[in-house]
Amino acid sequence: MAESQENIGDKNFEIVEKAKKAFKDGNFQTAIDLFKQSIEICESQNWIDGVRYAKGMIEDALEMIRIQKEEEKFLEHEKEQEQQEQEILNKDFESEQITNEQQKKIEEQKKIEEQKEIEKQKKIEEQKEIEKQKKIEEQKKKVKQKRFDEEKRKEEQKKIEEQKKIEEQKKIEEQKEIEKQKKIEEQKEIEKQKKIEEQKEIEKQKKIEEQKEIKKETRVENEKSIKIYVQKGSGRLQCPVCDNNKRNMIREVIDKSHIIMDYPLIYGKKYICGKCGAQWRREE
């Protein structure tokens, strides 16, 4: 069923109004679609002005879209450029910042290093000074020690010498004492010997006296009681009593009772028999 021309006109009006609103709001593609619907309606109804209007509006909308796109593109491009520039700036800034910071850091580091070096040198100098002082102190100590040692050594030497002297003195005194004792002993010994000698001499004299006495007595006795036999001739020596003629059994003694010569004094000989005790002398 075909619609009435009036309803179609209202519909077209409605569509065109919508399209115009969309255009006004900037919704150009929506506007284009709506104007295309309007062109269809107007062509079917041979509404030439309507077609021309809608086509014009579509061209305008397309132009607007193109402009919009270009603008968008331009804006985008500008934005990109701006971004790039910003980035570059940022980068530069950063790098500058970095460089500045780095420079700062480097300088600080350098200062720190310098300070460290100065302190190190200072410490080294101090250490050197300390070592020097130490060495000087050690040297002083050594010299002192040496002096002390020498002093000590001298004192010890002195002591040793004194000790030696004392010991020598002691030895001398001991030696003296020993010699004294020795002399005393010797003296004692001499006196003892002297006494012994004297005693001996006394005893000897006594014995001699006694002997003399005995001899005297014996001689008197002999002269008085012992008979002396006589062996005549120059034959073998023989006891005139027991005829013993063994030479080892006959003892030869001096006969003091028989004086042969007065000056020089010479006594005769007599024989004593070992077997019977008889005494005899020989006569030629």
Ligand SMILES: [Zn+2]
């Ligand atoms: Zn006889």
